Amino acid sequence: MTKTYYDDFTKLPLTKMAQAMSDITYGYEETQVPKEHYKKALSAGYEEIVSANVSVKLVETIYNMLNGLQKESPDCSTKRLYCLIWALRPSTMSAQQYQALSLVSDDFEQNKKARMLNAQTYEDFNDVLLNGTTYHFNN
16 A cells, blocks of 8 residues: 555654644645644643533534424424523413513514514513513504
């Protein structure tokens, strides 16, 4: 089998390996990445890398779960997310809180706004929470 650059590369000391990676990167459309970047990345502890991968997997698991719930009951999905954002517990939610929650989630579903939590949504929620929907719609 033919000897490759990789065979020699894996035997290089950290500093030379970082420089070689910088040179390889420069070979792609003259992209400049300082060797210090690669040196720092290569000398990162294994725990840091594993921790980052576990974090990504956890986010992916939560995302998949929420995505599945959204597909099962899209009408409840928005309310569920607002409860998480505003730290509302459905088991202890007051009638006013549920009314405010319903108003902003219905509004979001009808308008399909790009952002779930904008200033107006927060103001609407607090307005309905404090004054009720009658006051909110009259003003």
